[in-house]
Amino acid sequence: MINVGIVGGSGYTGAELIRWLLAHPHVNIVSATSRSYVDVRIDKVYPNLSGTRDICYSALDINQLQKCDVVFFTTPHGVSQTITPDLLNLGVKVIDLSADFRIRNVDVWKSWYGFEHSAPDLIPLAVYGLPEFNGERIREADLIACPGCYPTSIQLGLLPLLRSQCLDTSDIVVNASSGVSGAGRIAKLANIYSEVGDSYRAYGADGHRHLPEVVQGLNDISGDSIGVTFVPHLLPINRGIHATIFANLTDLDLDLHNLYATVFKDKPFVSILPFGEHPQTRNVRGSNHCQIGLHRPFGGRKAVILVVIDNLVKGASGQAIQCMNLMFKFPETCGLNSTASVP
Ligand SMILES: NC(=O)c1ccc[n+]([C@@H]2O[C@H](COP(=O)([O-])OP(=O)(O)OC[C@H]3O[C@@H](n4cnc5c(N)ncnc54)[C@H](OP(=O)(O)O)[C@@H]3O)[C@@H](O)[C@H]2O)c1
Numbered sequence: 001m002i003n004v005g006i007v008g009g010s011g012y013t014g015a016e017l018i019r020w021l022l023a024h025p026h027v028n029i030v031s032a033t034s035r036s037y038v039d040v041r042i043d044k045v046y047p048n049l050s051g052t053r054d055i056c057y058s059a060l061d062i063n064q065l066q067k068c069d070v071v072f073f074t075t076p077h078g079v080s081q082t083i084t085p086d087l088l089n090l091g092v093k094v095i096d097l098s099a100d101f102r103i104r105n106v107d108v109w110k111s112w113y114g115f116e117h118s119a120p121d122l123i124p125l126a127v128y129g130l131p132e133f134n135g136e137r138i139r140e141a142d143l144i145a146c147p148g149c150y151p152t153s154i155q156l157g158l159l160p161l162l163r164s165q166c167l168d169t170s171d172i173v174v175n176a177s178s179g180v181s182g183a184g185r186i187a188k189l190a191n192i193y194s195e196v197g198d199s200y201r202a203y204g205a206d207g208h209r210h211l212p213e214v215v216q217g218l219n220d221i222s223g224d225s226i227g228v229t230f231v232p233h234l235l236p237i238n239r240g241i242h243a244t245i246f247a248n249l250t251d252l253d254l255d256l257h258n259l260y261a262t263v264f265k266d267k268p269f270v271s272i273l274p275f276g277e278h279p280q281t282r283n284v285r286g287s288n289h290c291q292i293g294l295h296r297p298f299g300g301r302k303a304v305i306l307v308v309i310d311n312l313v314k315g316a317s318g319q320a321i322q323c324m325n326l327m328f329k330f331p332e333t334c335g336l337n338s339t340a341s342v343p
Contacts, residue, residue, distance in 0.1 A: 008075035010034035024335030101126035149315025240281030289320030
């Protein structure tokens with residue numbers, strides 16, 4: 001058994017993490033922090049967790065976190081970079097779901113997040129937690145920077161093509177949509193039901209914070225400098241990301257389906273649908289699975305890649321547990337095996 005702490009356990013990704021960790025056979029949750037719910041039982045805040053272990057939220061206490069083998073941060077950006085240095089010094093591994101250690105260039109970090117990074121020395125130690133790309137490095141890591149939800153869908157959708165070098169990397173277009181839980185649990189006017197329901201809109205078309213992460217990740221996969229346009233959209237559903245990716249092929253004889261099926265053959269959480277099928281968010285909701293549909297309209301040079309994940313699972317907490325499994329030498333799928341519940 002390993003001892004696990006969660007900083008920010010009362011938010012959506014924190015609660016989702018607790019839901020999965022309670023069912024994990026090798027995990028003992030020793031601390032779940034929240035400033036708003038100190039001493040409140042987790043099932044008072046999330047009644048879906050009732051009937052599980054009696055755990056109360058607690059204030060953040062480094063002495064308590066010191067007892068952990070690994071601490072997850074499910075906090076807004078700016079929090080983990082202030083505490084992670086102490087935890088690493090105490091020999092505690094860190095899996096950070098926020099953006100704090102994702103961006104390697106501190107100037108790029110500052111330009112998108114608006115303040116100086118307080119632990120720049122740790123950034124080179126952080127391993128980007130996309131297991132389908134970085135599995136071997138994740139196994140050896142002490143600090144994981146989990147990918148954002150949009151970047152997970154986009155990188156999984158493009159990984160085989162980028163590696164194949166059969167792609168014009170100068171002009172990739174991504175139109176991706178997220179459910180409202182992607183914005184977290186904090187009440188915001190723009191995200192209340194009557195503002196979001198029965199409507200659909202783009203946001204951040206001039207630049208979204210996930211863009212520098214997407215560019216860095218695609219560059220890493222391809223070894224090239226990628227040109228990408230990324231426009232996020234808000235979907236009036238609770239969970240789910242649907243990314244539609246448009247990319248120009250440079251090899252018209254490429255067997256797109258065979259390429260994707262081969263690259264993801266041994267990746268337990270990525271399914272390639274039969275060529276020409278359309279994935280749906282409902283088929284991955286509540287699961288750690290990613291489904292990819294592949295199209296080439298009229299057999300032309302444009303590849304259309306459709307990717308669905310659950311933003312709170314493969315896009316966040318499930319993927320973080322997948323990383324934990326690799327770091328602690330558990331089977332990669334341990335505790336993550338369930339499929340989506342439909343309808
Ligand atoms: N939602 C998604 O789909 C998703 C996907 C991938 C990654 N992420 C990232 O994961 C992180 C958490 O997202 P979320 O959606 O779960 O957010 P959330 O629902 O707003 O939850 C944030 C959590 O952090 C705690 N918190 C807030 N400020 C804090 C501070 N200064 N110090 C300590 N704790 C603090 C909050 O509890 P108290 O205020 O009670 O302390 C709460 O438990 C974010 O960085 C987000 O970008 C989210």
